[in-house]
Amino acid sequence: MIASIRGVIQSIGNDYLIVETGGIGFLIYAPRSTLSAAGAVGSDIFLHTILIVREDALTLYGFSDNAQRSLFEQLIGVSGVGPKLALSLLSSGTPDEVRSMIAGGDVARLARVPGIGKKTAERIVLELRGKIDFRQLAASGSTSVSALDRELSEILVSLGYSAAEAAAAIASLPSDAPPTLEERLRLALRYFGSA
Template sequence: MIAALSGTVVSVSLDRLVLDVGGVGYLVHATPATLSSLRVGEQARVATSLVVREDSMTLYGFGDDDEREVFETVQTVSGVGPRLALAMLAVHTPDALRRAVAGEDLAALVRVPGIGRKGAQRIVLELGDRLGPATGSDDAAAVPASAHDHRGQVVDALVGLGWTAKVADDTVDAVLDAAGESTVAADDVAGALRAALRLLGAQRG
């Protein structure tokens, strides 16, 4: 198993990156939050999970080892594959997922695209306490002010997850209004994205 990769970021798109490791370019799928922290041309380390199928070998990347472990654990639930597991981590931090499962918070789980109420019940039942206790704090929903606006990254990430550009743009506006801010700082893209996904999930419910 390839547990981690360190190298130079060659490219970053909405749902994947290419990392040059010793002259070999590895295509790695990742969450928008993980991708937003990477910069082309810079060195990076991503924790990885290799998913092997009969006709493919796919790498998934994460900001840290804890996120990778949660990704692998949730796939032990029947009906949860790597794509859905990645979507869960796009919407919730690892600790938020732990709290949702431990507290049987079905409303939080159904905010993930692809998970309905029955699927959420199955996740709670089959995971039990296997994710372990919460270990840290979630990203803040509020978005601090900054002279440089990175809202476009948040909008692009939402479009990549399936929402229209108008819905994505309006949702980011709502997140910024709620925070009393007008811009998204470079280091708060992940927090703004999670706040937007929570808002969209609440509207769906």
């Protein structure tokens, strides 16, 4: 396995870049965010990579950080999601945004990603929802989860719901939900009653 690569950017395409290291140019497919942060041709770059071995090809996929690579690995583990679809999904937002969509069961937003239809979006949510830890998302600070919702998530988990179920209940709260913990808890519990 090729876990990372450091080299000089030789070329940047729509969904790939070529990195030269040790006199060899590696074609590396990458999400849009990685490509836009890559810099100009001739600049140095470091990428976390995954080598996908197929019968007819050895393909490298590169990521700017381990969070992207980890999410990519989770996504390609979903039945029917290959590397190209996983890259498309990673190009739609940050890893935390994608994880939030999955944890919140936001099938509609996932289905808007090019190449991912409603059935694939539902499969992604079904297979990965329980594997996304909502409390870690909230702690990362990169999502728009308030302290109140973090506390609400902890209460729901202590009541026996999974972190993914808590995330879905919180995501279902209306944007004009009352700012009190008690009211938000009542609305979240109502979500479970209607599910």
